[in-house]
Amino acid sequence: MGIYPNFCTTLIGSMPRSPELLELKRQAAYDKDKKEAYIERLLKETKKVVELQKNAGIDIPVCGELGRDNFVSFVAEQVEGISLMSMDEILEITANSDDFKESLNQMDASDNSMSNPICTGKIDTSARLVEDEVKIMKELISDNMYKVTIPSPYILTRSMWLKEVTQSAYKDRKELGDDVVKLILNEVEHLIAEGVKVIQIDEPIVSEVVFQRSGGDNSFY
Secondary structure, three states, rough: OOOOOOOOOEEOOOHHHHHHHHHHHHHHOOOHHHHHHHHHHHHHHHHHHHHHHHHHHOOOOOOOOOOOOOOOHHHHHOOEEEEEEEEEHHHHHHHOOOHHHHHHOOOOOOOOOOOOEEEEOOOOOOOOOOOOHHHHHHHHOOOOOOOOEEEEEEHHHHHHHHHHOOOOOHHHHHHHHHHHHHHHHHHHHHHHOOOEEEEEEOOHHHHHHOOOOOOOOOOOO
16 A cells, blocks of 8 residues: 555544534534635534544545535535535425435434435536645645545436426436536546545445345435
């Protein structure tokens, strides 16, 4: 692995966010004057996450994704053409609501505590996804020895497709997927140019596709 240890370690998944950070993020969404305080708190808590990993002997630290709503839905904050919708909102729209409810139960998401990014228009394939995270990590780690995580084109395409809404912009899932691939490729090219050494592409739900029944237009993810 070159500059990396033979058995290098890293963190998979996100880290907990404090109630104070969550509240500041909520306030900053509606009050621009709160944004500076939110960014300061985000930097402070990310620094603690990085220090925790270093103290534990982690070779390739991550930011902990403290600025994200969840590992997929955060793209709605970054990309034009994607909107964040609650599970209740999706249930009101989707035609196969019974199947969708069942998929929520299977994925332990039936309490409406999660939101989902839904494609509501042509997506901006030149948009950046994790530029702010990279800036923070560059400030905290001088040698660029850190990892950046982004969702895979597959999980984004599957989670963002809601036929009743998305077909106003894309004729089918494949056409949406073509633009999602362009979006991810654009992000990867920027990350490489910025000196990011490790890029993790998250894909946790292929098993849900493999082992669930075929058919059905909409499901959680």
